[in-house]
Amino acid sequence: MTSPAETEAPRGLARRPVERIVALVLIALAAIVLYDSYGRGAGWDNGPENGFFPARVGWIFLAASLFILVQSLRSPQDGVFVTYEQLGQVTRVLGPLILFVALIQPLGLYVASSVFILVFMSIVATSRWWSIVLTAILVPLACFWVFELQFRVPLPKGPLETALGY
Structure with a gap:
């Protein structure tokens, strides 16, 4: 006999809307790359201009993004892309990374790294407090x-670092 919690479908973000949003963001990024590349010159005048290669990559990126969008429009409505529990796990990693x-x-890279290690290990790891502090000090010093x-x-x-003369 199964409980109601076991038969209930997982709740979360649906796959198709997520694919469409990602495709639209990628299309916007490709448009920015193309705009900037052509602004720098994307032709060939006795050799490639500054934007020549980025423009070619931008067109490939745009084509791939449009393919993703078309596939998301044609795919059947099915399933959850990410459950809310999984999204919470991503947030536990993404939050400290944004802070970093x-x-x-x-604060500079080394102090920010120290803060990141302290916060991240406190949230994610099950280490002792002294090992977290030691790691947060030694890793940036080694770097x-x-x-x-x-x-x-x-x-x-x-x-x-400025106060220490670096």
């Missing part, structure tokens, strides 16, 4: 040593 990107400019000191690759820095 927003903090890079004001700083590799990129700034060994490879001399300048990455975005914030007030902490």
Whole structure:
């Protein structure tokens, strides 16, 4: 005997509307690429102009996006693309990632990475607090040593690095 919860269809976002929205976003991105490419010059004048190759990629991208849209219009109405539970799991990852990107400019890459690791591991991981803090300190320090000191690759820095003379 099955319970009502087992026979109930999973609730979430339907597949067709999601496919259509994604296709329209991709079409808009392709249009932006094409607009910019032709604004830079997408012809061939004694060699390729600045926008020549991006324009070709933009046309391929547009064709693929239109194909996705047509397929979504022709496909039968079926199923759930993502359940609300799965969407919650994506949000648990996406939220800290958005925070990380927003903090890079004001705090620098290394401090933002530290904050990201603290938040992400606190939400997702089941680690002890001291291992989370240790990871949030050691990983950005190791990255700083590799990129700034060994490879001399300048990455975005914030007030902490400026105060330390970097």
